Amino acid sequence: MQPLVFIDGDQGTTGLQIHERLRGRTDLRLLTLPEAERKDPARRAEAINACDIAILCLPDAAAREAAALVSNPAVRLIDASSAHRTDPQWVYGFAEMAPGQAERIAQAKRVSNPGCYPTGAVGLLRPLVQAGLLPPDHPLSIHAVSGYSGGGRAQVQAFEAAAPASRPPALQVYGLGLVHKHTPEIQQQAGLTARPAFVPAYGAFRQGIVLTVALHLRLLAPGTTAAALHQALSSHYAGRRHVEVLSPDQAQALLTLDPEALNGTNQLRLAVLGQASPDQVLLAAVFDNLGKGASGAAVQNLDLMLGLDAV
The missing domain is CATH 3.30.360.10 (Dihydrodipicolinate Reductase; domain 2)
Known part of the structure; x- marks a missing residue:
């Protein structure tokens, strides 16, 4: 089955760009909440825990809150905010940064997109x-x-x-x-x-x-x-x-x-x-x-985590 991807905060600059980059792809499915439900904590928590990978395009505090909503151990996260970029429990999502970094991203449960x-x-x-x-x-x-x-x-x-x-x-x-x-x-x-x-x-x-x-x-x-x-x-x-x-x-x-x-x-x-x-x-x-500095890197990390790309 095609992996299900949820973009939390998909109406911001980065979220919209990620949507645009994923538009028309047939190798994954996008989960989108109706406008009236985008700020509903219960619906967001439900969406996050129903997907394979959630991409957090949120302010820092909201990204931390969203990460805390995950109760499904199978869910993987890509955080496009700066909330977790120095957190050792998150893999830094710059695939070309060091030997083996792309492989670490591919296997990670939590990836922090670079600024x-x-x-x-x-x-x-x-x-x-x-x-x-x-x-x-x-x-x-x-x-x-x-x-x-x-x-x-x-x-x-x-x-x-x-x-x-x-x-x-x-x-x-x-x-x-x-x-x-x-x-x-x-x-x-x-x-x-x-x-x-x-x-x-x-x-x-x-x-x-x-x-x-x-x-x-x-x-x-x-x-x-x-x-x-x-x-x-x-x-x-x-x-x-x-x-x-x-x-x-x-x-x-x-x-x-x-x-x-x-x-x-x-x-x-x-x-x-x-x-x-x-x-x-x-x-x-x-x-x-908005490319390698944000949405492009997020999609690159998404593809690595889904086994759909290599650096």
């Missing part, structure tokens, strides 16, 4: 830490710009309903107190022992992310070069169809980074920039915050 910004940061940093090229206590500053859909459905509606003259500024840097909720996730999943400084921003475009990390080579181990950093990333992601690492020639040819370049896909594009610089490099990630 959008952490997908780029962890994707860049963890392989370099593991390769010994980046000390885990290195002082890091991470800068990222996301489309305004990163703020959720309410922010999307507010931005798109506003008259041009009353729309927010074209760029809004936020998290100025350096206590963004994604920082602990980045630190833990990248294997860092020192908390990075993370500075996010929203741009006047709907979706997409560009994330960068600048490194001073003189502060790294002697002999560390842009070529060595590139090789570490390239080796780590070799054969991974959802992650691409630009070649040095491709990276050198870039004049700008387009945050919307991979919109509508589940791809993550990484690059080591500044190959000609003797003492500095720029690590860069481009991806869709």
Whole structure:
């Protein structure tokens, strides 16, 4: 029988995108509650315990409550919120993050989908830490710009309903107190022992992310070069169809980074920039915050858990 999938919170930005990605598939069934029942705790609990896999597209507190509703031991969960991303009882749902991670996701009962910004940061940093090229206590500053859909459905509606003259500024840097909720996730999943400084921003475009990390080579181990950093990333992601690492020639040819370049896909594009610089490099990630940064990763994890896909 086709597996039954329930999306709890399917009217939010991520839930709607997951629905769209699953639309028309014949290898699974979607369980959807009528509008009048979506906030009924009893009906939600019934739906969660009737499905094979539930995808939680909810605020953090509601996701914790939904997870607590599970009484059927056969039910498996994918949580798209940030509620469980540093919880050791949940498998982190970044399949390409480490050897064997896809297999751990495939066997897991509880999977926590990565955050959008952490997908780029962890994707860049963890392989370099593991390769010994980046000390885990290195002082890091991470800068990222996301489309305004990163703020959720309410922010999307507010931005798109506003008259041009009353729309927010074209760029809004936020998290100025350096206590963004994604920082602990980045630190833990990248294997860092020192908390990075993370500075996010929203741009006047709907979706997409560009994330960068600048490194001073003189502060790294002697002999560390842009070529060595590139090789570490390239080796780590070799054969991974959802992650691409630009070649040095491709990276050198870039004049700008387009945050919307991979919109509508589940791809993550990484690059080591500044190959000609003797003492500095720029690590860069481009991806869709609603794709590999949210719904795309959720569907990828769903397929792994159902045995329908491989990384």
